[in-house]
Amino acid sequence: MDVPLAAPQGSLTERLAGAMRQRIASRALLPGAKLPSIRALAASAQVSKSTVVEVYDRLAAEGVIHSRRGSGFYVAGHLPPLSVADVGPRLDRAVDPFWVSRQSLEAGEGALKPGCGWLPPSWLPEDILRRAMRALARADEGALVDYGTPLGLPALRQLLSRRLAERGVEAAPDQIMLTESGTQAIDLLCRMLIEPGDVVLVDDPCYFNFHALLRAHRARIVGIPFTPSGPDMDAFAEALAQHRPRLYVTNSGVHNPTGATLAPAVAHRLLRLAEQHDLVIVEDDIFADFEDEPAPRLAALDGLERVIQIGSFSKTLSASVRCGYVAIRRDWLERLLDLRIATAFSAPRLSTELVSRALQDGSYRRHVTALRERLHRARQRTAARLAAIGIRPWIEPRAGMFLWCRLPDGVDAADLARTALGQGVVLAPGNVFSLSQTAGQHMRINVAQCADPRIFEVLKQAMREAA
């Protein structure tokens, strides 16, 4: 029996029990299925029979399995509804990606959350939105009450087409589909591109929600170590040969969580390999407007042949107004539209009318220009404050709000996050971004959320306790 023993921590019994729970929760073992005998599992998992006895006892006490006298052990019949957490490995709740999202989303506006993935409301252009809203209050009734067309508002798709062209991505308005968010865009693409069990490559570390999303699609996720110039190309080539992945999901503009940008040579080699192995790439470009000078984009180099680009306005305009997009080759678009109708019915309308109005004059461009400068200063200031307490960024990012930081030796980021939460500070410990769980000494810091000096006090004290 093939029992994955992925989690590096915990006793042998705990690890084996966890692996069994996961196989049952993901229905790799179905309700009613007979489990291996104690002797057989001990042999295949290379543990003692007493360990297996302990594991089966524990699972039976939890109601996950039950024994039938003289016949062996069976998976229990009644399962609670599935969840992503069941489909993927259930991590310690303090380093669970959902925990970071939930804490960040639930924290009040005054909370300290250097771990969260967005700007404070005061950094976003409320005036632009109020003006757009007043303009929309005078719009035609269709804009206010009717469904959107399947691709979404033509005016906004035209505007996006021009903006993409500025970054070298040639996408005609009829190659662009508007969505509720960048996440919804990736979700629809997964529905179109992958089957349960397909292998998908991600960067290690990567945006933690990619793990959760791909698990919801029952993909097999393979991580590629990320370097300051992009994914490690030797590991990438090896993964292509070994796992035959269908899809690679990445941020290539400003990488989350590391802040790195893709080097041209890496981008070129990556696309050549993708072509050889018939790999499709989803390039998540939601941080594009943070860049002064665009780094290489896979979608631009590839001409949207096998790269699909997605984006949104959540990070630079408003997260309240849900609006994302997909730029994709024309012959794949019909299928995507059918899937959207099936799972969300129509394109968003009101939010796209609003974004279209917000982007109409030069105000948004002026806003992002000022934002880049403000982020630049915040990165410098935060890096200096972190250095003073022994925390150092992995690289100095050219753009964006994130610093991927290394903690002093002996400090575990998950422990630190737990302690800091007790002090009202939400952190993002490295392993929530790492499939291989090798970023236990790293942490993602959002420089725009670090204005309050209490954050550094709490970090300093928590590190002293954790060390």
Place this chain on the structure above:
Amino acid sequence: MDVPLAAPQGSLTERLAGAMRQRIASRALLPGAKLPSIRALAASAQVSKSTVVEVYDRLAAEGVIHSRRGSGFYVAGHLPPLSVADVGPRLDRAVDPFWVSRQSLEAGEGALKPGCGWLPPSWLPEDILRRAMRALARADEGALVDYGTPLGLPALRQLLSRRLAERGVEAAPDQIMLTESGTQAIDLLCRMLIEPGDVVLVDDPCYFNFHALLRAHRARIVGIPFTPSGPDMDAFAEALAQHRPRLYVTNSGVHNPTGATLAPAVAHRLLRLAEQHDLVIVEDDIFADFEDEPAPRLAALDGLERVIQIGSFSKTLSASVRCGYVAIRRDWLERLLDLRIATAFSAPRLSTELVSRALQDGSYRRHVTALRERLHRARQRTAARLAAIGIRPWIEPRAGMFLWCRLPDGVDAADLARTALGQGVVLAPGNVFSLSQTAGQHMRINVAQCADPRIFEVLKQAMREAA
């Protein structure tokens, strides 16, 4: 080899080729898989060998399969991306549910579309929305730019909780999750509740997008004949025993497409059976505000034990403002929240702020009261006009915008829809709603979209041609 020959029309060759295409597209047959020999397929599908030769020739010409000399036929290696249409049976495009949705969504505002599923923009309360929009332009910055909390805006959940209580559904605000739409709500619930291959019951006929949505989840769909008082309870009991379904998805307020309402005795028996067979029910209640006097609700009778209710404001307030909700038992909500974060990240914010303001005073209640009366008159007027050309409603609905109509003998609804489309009229032929394809002589008419007398001229003439 088990080749489903579902499509009742087309030559034997076409049907067999279609079935093979579907098995390949859905990856029941994987790329590289060897196909049965000509002799073996002829025997199992009970057709002649020459039919199989013709089928294999055709599929090879399409590039779907290829032959290797002396070795047989194989599934071709390169597949286009999956789509819902591939996962489910590909129907004739004129009676394809996606076609109805796409035609309805793409048609301009002046188009004649008695087949579409929503009210004309002029029937919706634009003044209420303009007022809400102006109020929102003055709101706190958080409402304009920040993410929503995981469950969604507390003020709107409180309001929904009170509205649900008026219909007998007891759901506290912390049992309500806001979504982008009713469709997104059902989609998330499917993600939580079903696995690929699980059986789901639907009404026959039912809202056609249920078929598309469930196919996107790779469910096995079983239809239950629908009667004027609800699903046929004997067929329901039989399906429970035979197929052991996990889920039943229905509209029980005003049924789409029939306009029927659930009889109390049927509701009661249905819930008893559901309990005996551990069936979960999703009750789609998006037409609730069309009713003067609420018909029995499964969610009310069951107390949200195994019934989950969803709703939205797309039909009575605005389809442009995307806002739906789920009312669900508390212990299932955590899992649903995790799934939402994984696949859409946050709850909608701006749209919910807007709906909350739109519902704040008595204007919306006055609007829906007037709307019900207007729909009542439109149902009577449209029924009379239809009767004059020989089209009769199956029942006289108590509420809503739909008449489920029977065409004169000899008139096929799909033929009629094709002919009418040539005249610029979008119809909804019965079989798009029917899993068993037994509604070929029925048609759903939206009375609110029937003000233009040309519709009846086109219908009359098209029926003459089709007969």
